[in-house]
Amino acid sequence: MTEKLxxxxxxxxxxxxxxxxxxxxxxxLVCVTLGVxxxxxxxxxxxxxxxxxxxxxxxxxxxxxxxx
Numbered sequence: 001m002t003e004k005l006x007x008x009x010x011x012x013x014x015x016x017x018x019x020x021x022x023x024x025x026x027x028x029l030v031c032v033t034l035g036v037x038x039x040x041x042x043x044x045x046x047x048x049x050x051x052x053x054x055x056x057x058x059x060x061x062x063x064x065x066x067x068x
Contacts, residue, residue, distance in 0.1 A: 002060040005030045023068040027061050031068070 009026035016025070034057075035046020050057060050067045057063060 002030055002034070002057075005033060006061065022065050024062070024064075027063060028068050030061065031057070 006026050009029040012025065012029070014021065014025040031050040032043055032046045035043075035049045038046075038049055040046040040049050047067055054063070054067060
């Protein structure tokens with residue numbers, strides 16, 4: 001499922017400044033989406049959920065710099 005989400009989110013243009021692109025936009029969007037699907041109601045709670053499940057998420061995504 002995460003592979004399909006990443007594929008679709010990679011099609012979204014990233015308008016961030018080059019110096020602020022430490023984290024991959026598609027991976028960030030997948031993390032927030034997964035958190036919401038797991039019942040988290042805010043971005044902060046979604047990302048906290050992802051930090052708690054980092055090793056499991058790394059099986060499906062690179063997450064070179066961890067969770068944003």
